[in-house]
Amino acid sequence: MRIDDHQDKPGTKARHYSIEGSGKLRCTLCPHYCMLEDGARGRCRVRRNASGVMQADTWGIVSGYHMDPIEKKPLYQFYPGSQILSVGSHGCNFRCPWCQNAAISQCGVDEQMVRKEIMPDEIVDTAAQSDSIGVAYTYNEPTVWFEFMMDVARPVYERGMKNVVVTNGFINPEPLSELLEVSHAFNVDLKSFDDEVYRNSARARLEPLLQTMKAIAAAGKHLEVTFLVVPGVNDDLELFDEMTQWIAAEAGKEAVLHINRYYPSWKMQTPPTPISLMRTMKRMACAHLSHVHLGNVPGAL
């Protein structure tokens, strides 16, 4: 399917943008606020100015579609032991060089070989007819396919099932408030408590996602946080301690923290995180939080 054919499908018209002068559009979905000339795509590679109309190029296109244990998201304190239908698409508004999912996140939909076309109803019906508790939006950054996620999440919510969002949290307050209305649980990937790390590695900023986490906590939604420890990037113990204190202050001592082990991936070939460092971090985090888990470490919870 050519992308020009895809844009005639229902739902591919994006929302959350403004029309600027000279045929330009400004996307207001995430804090990058990309300004797009006709034909251009945003940093996420999946939202495009098509002759003065913003297109959501990944609407109805998924890269992954599986039943997963909820613990794999990871969510450990939200319906433990249950299964959830997990859906991912393409694109991301971050550029982390250690990305574990670069094959689907660092490309546009027309560059991607792993794809399946699917309508929201089919996803909702599959979740309802299985032993799934609902749908998880995951694998790549789901907020960059906001319209498709919402077209699935609304009927999932209305049919009494659960919506789970696994995200980097880099979304503007207005779309976030729409998402909060129909969502039950979030796992937010917090990469550092240092804005410089966000600027230099992810090509993003820290403050907007702290605001996202505060909004999730204020809305009373279930929140778990994932922190991938990348040696030499975000392993400063003082900052880590500040971060865990901040999570406890904003989301409560019961918020769940997953400290995950990094392995070489995509553009980063630094050796994996030392297990001894992860155990030290877990001990430190347990001083502020009740639920701290080590991830990507066989046999260590």
Ligand code: SF4
């Ligand atoms: S969602 Fe994509 S196009 Fe929109 S501002 Fe963010 S990176 Fe840019």
